[in-house]
Amino acid sequence: MEHHMAPKITVIGTGYLGATHAAAMAELGFEVLGLDVVPEKIELLSSGRVPMYEPGLEDLLRRHVAGIDGATGRLRFTTSYEEVADFGDVHFVCVNTPQKHGEYACDMSYVDSAVESLAPLLRRPALVVGKSTVPVGSAARLAARLLELAPAGEAAELAWNPEFLREGFAVQDTLHPDRIVVGVTSKQAEKQLREVYASPIGEGSPFVVTDFPTAELVKTSANSFLATKISFINAMAEVCEAADGDVVKLAEAIGHDERIGKKFLRAGIGFGGGCLPKDIRAFMARAGELGADQALTFLREVDSINMRRRGHMVELAREAVGGSFLGKRVAVLGAAFKPDSDDVRDSPALNVAGQIHLQGAQVTVYDPKGMENARALFPTLGYAPSALDAARGAHAVLHLTEWREFRDLDPQEVGAVVDERRILDGRNALDPQVWREADWTYRALGRPRI
Ligand SMILES: NC(=O)C1=CN([C@@H]2O[C@H](COP(=O)(O)OP(=O)(O)OC[C@H]3O[C@@H](n4cnc5c(N)ncnc54)[C@H](O)[C@@H]3O)[C@@H](O)[C@H]2O)C=CC1
Numbered sequence: 001m002e003h004h005m006a007p008k009i010t011v012i013g014t015g016y017l018g019a020t021h022a023a024a025m026a027e028l029g030f031e032v033l034g035l036d037v038v039p040e041k042i043e044l045l046s047s048g049r050v051p052m053y054e055p056g057l058e059d060l061l062r063r064h065v066a067g068i069d070g071a072t073g074r075l076r077f078t079t080s081y082e083e084v085a086d087f088g089d090v091h092f093v094c095v096n097t098p099q100k101h102g103e104y105a106c107d108m109s110y111v112d113s114a115v116e117s118l119a120p121l122l123r124r125p126a127l128v129v130g131k132s133t134v135p136v137g138s139a140a141r142l143a144a145r146l147l148e149l150a151p152a153g154e155a156a157e158l159a160w161n162p163e164f165l166r167e168g169f170a171v172q173d174t175l176h177p178d179r180i181v182v183g184v185t186s187k188q189a190e191k192q193l194r195e196v197y198a199s200p201i202g203e204g205s206p207f208v209v210t211d212f213p214t215a216e217l218v219k220t221s222a223n224s225f226l227a228t229k230i231s232f233i234n235a236m237a238e239v240c241e242a243a244d245g246d247v248v249k250l251a252e253a254i255g256h257d258e259r260i261g262k263k264f265l266r267a268g269i270g271f272g273g274g275c276l277p278k279d280i281r282a283f284m285a286r287a288g289e290l291g292a293d294q295a296l297t298f299l300r301e302v303d304s305i306n307m308r309r310r311g312h313m314v315e316l317a318r319e320a321v322g323g324s325f326l327g328k329r330v331a332v333l334g335a336a337f338k339p340d341s342d343d344v345r346d347s348p349a350l351n352v353a354g355q356i357h358l359q360g361a362q363v364t365v366y367d368p369k370g371m372e373n374a375r376a377l378f379p380t381l382g383y384a385p386s387a388l389d390a391a392r393g394a395h396a397v398l399h400l401t402e403w404r405e406f407r408d409l410d411p412q413e414v415g416a417v418v419d420e421r422r423i424l425d426g427r428n429a430l431d432p433q434v435w436r437e438a439d440w441t442y443r444a445l446g447r448p449r450i
Pocket residue numbers: 012013014015016017018035036037038041094095096097110111113114131132133134163164165166167274275
């Protein structure tokens with residue numbers, strides 16, 4: 001009987017997506033080699049440490065990284081493309097695809113460079129699998145490039161396998177995905193990917209096989225839908241504020257309709273992060289290039305509703321401190337773009353903090369995990385080592401990222417250190433009653449003033 005070896009896997013780009021994917025693939029039993037162009041990241045990962053905060057990821061990594069006591073040794077890291085090309089049968093491309101400076105379009109230079117570094121070294125059969133979020137049409141272009149550059153010729157193939165993980169739940173989402181989507185041009189590629197994902201498929205994750213453009217579009221349309229849902233509820237929050245309605249109750253009530261659903265209806269200062277904002281913009285830009293820009297004009301509105309939230313939060317805060325920020329102290333609870341992450345890319349919390357600082361207030365920020373990243377991006381803001389320290393002497397406290405730690409704060413304890421008991425809840429996540437009972441003025445976006 002033919003002895004079939006499990007494919008060896010490489011992961012190119014070991015950031016939020018790639019580091020998680022690499023560790024998860026080792027957990028599923030594969031031999032994995034991760035590569036990044038930043039040697040410091042590779043050093044950290046090789047010693048079993050994760051260069052960012054993602055719940056459960058470090059434990060997973062330490063179970064597998066070669067050289068760690070008791071680890072399986074299935075996971076290693078390198079900066080050498082030669083090593084990756086020699087080692088792998090399936091190469092996942094997980095590099096960043098940020099927004100271009102001053103444009104809506106996606107910056108494909110990192111993906112292009114990853115493929116151009118790897119392809120000329122592929123001498124034996126290989127499946128290169130794109131996971132980064134890219135404009136539709138990229139996979140076809142990269143497949144042609146691969147064929148042009150790889151010494152293995154047609155034995156080096158491309159597939160597209162978009163990723164849907166959420167930060168904060170990355171490990172769980174990778175090991176137990178809602179669905180697996182693969183864009184392929186051959187049965188062989190499909191077969192190989194079925195083998196890689198045999199475990200989640202066996203657990204019941206739907207496996208959707210499609211062509212390149214559809215696979216790319218599934219990703220951008222999923223993120224567009226999520227962004228639209230958030231902006232929808234934030235538009236309702238604007239109307240609620242004008243009509244003295246309560247958007248939290250409204251969301252709960254419409255969410256009982258299963259066709260609408262309860263998820264992604266949390267009104268507040270809106271969506272941020274390294275994905276939703278840049279993905280909807282890149283999608284609009286790409287649709288424009290394809291002559292289908294009209295189809296996505298609604299995303300422009302989704303984006304502008306979202307950006308208005310930040311400005312509105314600043315206005316509410318200014319109003320709360322008496323009409324001007326000059327000489328006022330403002331405490332900001334939260335810097336990460338969402339809880340359970342240290343990611344501050346396009347963070348609504350930091351954007352609001354930055355605007356208030358520019359308008360003359362003394363702003364002090366605290367975040368359980370995002371401090372280092374926040375300081376690097378906004379070095380002129382004040383930072384404190386705890387929520388209580390941030391609140392000391394404040395004329396207003398702004399709750400901008402809904403960490404558990406903030407929900408558990410004791411309003412009396414915080415009340416003892418502030419100058420004025422004023423709290424603005426930018427995430428509709430605190431219990432208004434608890435704060436009001438402790439003599440705080442509580443105000444939230446889209447809820448009655450009382
Ligand atoms: N962060 C997330 O939750 C998710 C991200 N995505 C997509 O995944 C991609 C990666 O996102 P993140 O992991 O958040 O970005 P990231 O910035 O955290 O990680 C990207 C990594 O790629 C490395 N890199 C850049 N150029 C390289 C090259 N030529 N060769 C090797 N490594 C290189 C960087 O040094 C960095 O470590 C993006 O397209 C993003 O839209 C998709 C789903 C979820």
